[in-house]
Amino acid sequence: MNGIHKKLSSLLGEENVIVDLPSRKQLSKDFYWYSPVLTDMLDDKIADYIVKPGNEEEIKCVLTLAVQNKIPVTIRGAGTGNYGQIIPMNGGILIDTTRMNKIIQIEEGSVRVEPGIKLGLVEKELREVNQEFCIYPTTYIKATAGGFVSGGSGGIGSITWGNLWDGNVLELRVLTMEETPRVFTVKGEGMMNYIHSYGTTGVITEIVFRTTKRVEWTQCIASFSDLENSLIFSEKIAKDSQIKKRSISTCEWPIPSYFQPLQKVIEPDKHIVILEVEEKSFELVKSLVSEHNGTVSYEIPSSKYQKGIRLSDFTWNHTTLWALNANEKMTYLQGSFSLDSYLEQIKLIKEKYKDEFFNHFDWMRSKGELIPQQIPLVRYKTKEHLYEMISFCESIGVKIYDPHTNLLEKGGWEAYIDSVVQKKHENDPHGLLNPGKIGVVNDLVKG
Incomplete structure (x- = not known):
């Protein structure tokens, strides 16, 4: 046992310090392998130590030890992210937060939690007291609160409530990466330096999420022979203020063919x-399906909501996972289309790339604006071909958020990067907190 291992064991207990190679390899991974580009870049990255603190004071002790010894630190939740957010680029200490898994307080309109709690457990508790999350990721059964805030953006509920930064996080408690860590509370605009910042600017130890009144949700699949009809229908539902909705996801055939658990209810050659x-x-939704020449091919009543099969498991980036499970040589992109021209944009892409590009929209709002948000499946050939696709999409007005980079400013956060970098220098003066995730910082390590 070396000196750092002994000190960590003394601080946390030997059972909460992991050094065996198989465990370190497993816990140093997330779902970056959705991207063949990231797979090549990140496969060999591994932490030197995995630690599992049980409270904020223990995290403070780990951070102090790391700063004193100039050891990089990365924070991990459940590892359900897709961009290598939690990959320890320079080894060091990886802090697994899953022992910090308490619901601290539920109030009307909010819930305060520790970062390592699974969102599925929180949603269950909320619904038992007649509340629910405004938004949560499709991975909510496994995903942690801290992981979602630090590495996610939106998901189920975003069609109504927007993204994390649209008021769905009310407060954060944060530690700095210094020899004597500071602790402070962040609210309002200041949270933009911590939400979706990959844990580069501070260590989140408490989160307050906005909640809303529980709704009885019915899930269904509507099938269409014509892709355009399915999209026009989706837009109609998205715009209809009379209809409360938690998710609208449109999948071009053959994407539905990859949804193995739904094969008995998926109609061949239909867009869903x-x-x-x-x-x-x-009943209003069913009538609108019919008006757009579709049929409701499957439904799950509200009495079975979040029990058994969940249709949310086939939306957002779960579509990529199902394709990969089917052994398709696929990867994905992320893009925002223009509401007034998305149908024309789709036609241009399909004309150029045909069966190399399959449309998948998860409709959402951002700052109140309705956006056809796309996570298309694309056939992977080479990195060069992939970036040619990205360039073409951007040339016709589609904003692409590159999911094949682990750099924050290249994955869609460029508008906020200057503020994030400034906050990183303030809170992490030695450049030890999740280094390698902000290219413009250049991994500065100050002596």
């Missing part, structure tokens, strides 16, 4: 829309 809508609006 997966919906979560308020139970009392379901």
Whole structure:
């Protein structure tokens, strides 16, 4: 046992310091392998030590030890991210937060939690007291609160409530990466330096999420022979203020063919829309499906919501996972289309790339604006071909958020990067907190 190992064991207990190679390899990974580009870049990265603190004071002790010895630190939740957010680029200490898994307080309109709690457990508790999350990721059964805030953006509920930074995080408690860590509370605009910043600017130890009144949700699949009809229908539902909705996901055929658990209810050669809508609006939804020449091919009543099969498991980036499970040589992109021209943009892409590009939209709002948000499946050939696709999409007005980089400013956060970098220098003066994730910082390590 070397000196650092002994000190960590003394601080946390030997059982909470992991050094065996198989465990370190496992816990140093996330779902970056969705991207063949990131796979080549990140496969060999591994932490030297995995630690599992049980409270904020223990995290402070780990940070102090790391600063004193100039050891890089990375923070991990459940590792369900897709961009290598938690990959320890320079080894060092990886802090696994999953022992910090308490619900601290539920109030009307909010819930305060520790960062390592699974969001699925929180949602269950909220629904038992007639509340629910405004938004949560499709990986919510496994995903942690801190992981979602630090590495995520939106998900189920975003069609109504927007992204994390649209008021869905109310407060953060943060530690700095200094020899004597500071602790402070962040609210309002200041949270933009911590939400989706990959844990580069501070260590989050408490989160307050916005919640809303529980709704009885019906899930269904609507099938369409014509892709354009499925999209126009999706837009109609998205815009209809009479219909409460939690999710609208449109998948071009053959994406539905990859959804193995749904094979008995998937109609061949049909494009589908997966919906979560308020139970009392379901009859109106069915009539709108019919108006757009579609059929409701499957439904799950509200009494079985979040019990058994969940249609949210086939939306957002789960579509990529199902394709990869089917052994398709696929990867994905992330893009925002223009509401007034997305149908024309789709036609231009399909004309150029045909069966190399399959449309998948998860409709959402950002700052109140309705956006056709796309996570398309694309056939992977080479990195050069992939970036040619990205360039073409951007040339026709589609904003691409590159999911094949682990750099924050190249994955869609460029508008906020100057503020994030400034906050990183303030809170992490030695450049030890998750280094290698902000290219413009150049991994500065100050002596």
